[in-house]
């Protein structure tokens with residue numbers, strides 16, 4: 001067990017020195033997963049709202065599809081996106097495979113069902129009569145939606161955190177569509193896999209600490225927003 | 233007197249069953265109509281239909297000389313205010329709840345402030361303005377719901393059993409207050425109630441529904 005302790009000390013030293021490569025990997029992780037989470041919010045929030053409040057055929061089916069999508073294995077997503085972006089594949093001409101953009105695409109596919117599904121659950125949890133009440137006070141449909149979002153802000157921010165959690169922690173898809181190229185597509189999780197494989201536990205531990213700290217800070221920020229008193 | 237609401241040949245089918253069938257109903261300006269009848273008689277259904285929140289299967293609803301359609305529903309809805317049996321307050325302050333409908337209408341800020349203040353005062357809940365909705369008693373919450381509706385100074389108030397969850401005393405207080413407010417504002421109202429007493433004290437006329445049809 002001594003090497004764990006040693007690894008921890010070396011990790012602190014690495015972090016203290018501000019190792020340029022480690023810093024670059026961390027920033028890339030934050031950028032890629034932050035962007036993927038934002039995009040999945042942009043898609044998942046309206047989609048989940050539609051599934052929760054809309055009345056159309058196939059709604060339950062789509063909802064169960066989104067729920068299933070929450071358990072989508074990242075490696076399967078990685079495979080699908082790889083096939084699409086492969087040089088000879090249907091979107092191969094875009095030359096996106098093994099770029100950060102490819103990782104973002106894969107992570108959006110992973111996070112959208114999470115955000116969609118939890119958004120729908122958050123809104124369905126509200127009393128359906130609240131909608132009638134808001135309309136009966138003169139709200140337009142858009143105003144109803146915004147008011148319900150505000151009313152469900154706690155579970156909605158939880159949905160966002162779950163979305164971020166699902167992509168910052170995944171490794172399979174990033175590895176497959178990003179290729180773990182040093183200085184280009186290496187993110188925290190793929191770097192941890194690599195360093196561990198090489199027996200470089202100090203670097204692996206340092207990267208893990210960074211991953212946990214990053215996740216903690218992002219969630220802390222979101223939790224602070226979540227627990228703030230509402231602006232309305 | 234001028235006719236504010238005119239319902240003609242209204243039929244509402246819900247889940248395959250005709251739950252409301254009303255050949256004609258008019259409400260004159262300034263009238264307070266009590267709507268009575270057993271559970272499931274279609275009282276709430278009628279209220280929602282007039283509010284434009286439940287499209288009629290057949291028939292027409294006219295409001296202030298305009299026929300209610302999908303297109304003008306929002307504009308007409310903004311001349312009414314709905315109070316439900318349970319207050320359905322948002323999890324924010326009492327002040328914000330009372331200001332809600334005024335904000336939906338995008339009234340100028342000073343006017344929102346002034347009207348919210350006025351109606352908090354008139355319903356005796358000014359001291360609760362900064363209280364969170366979750367920390368109110370049932371009676372207080374119902375006062376907030378009423379203030380929120382009155383603050384809109386609507387042409388038509390739609391009140392669906394607003395007092396049924398309250399104890400006898402609170403209810404008597406609120407009824408007395410509501411009576412003054414209705415008289416003072418000259419508002420037109422449709423009030424669903426199960427209590428003769430309430431109807432007698434508040435209403436100028438009573439309509440009884442049974443099985444979705446007017447009963448005599």
Ligand SMILES: Nc1ncnc2c1ncn2[C@@H]1O[C@H](COP(=O)(O)OP(=O)(O)OP(=O)(O)O)[C@@H](O)[C@H]1O
Nearest residue numbers: 246247251252269270271272273274275276277278
């Ligand atoms: N969302 C709905 N979907 C289908 N049927 C409904 C719905 N809401 C009410 N109904 C039915 O419509 C009929 C009239 O209901 P409504 O709520 O108008 O009665 P009410 O007179 O307000 O009763 P109460 O005194 O219990 O409030 C009832 O038979 C009820 O089962």
Ligand SMILES: [Mg+2]
Nearest residue numbers: 275276277392
């Ligand atoms: Mg009812």
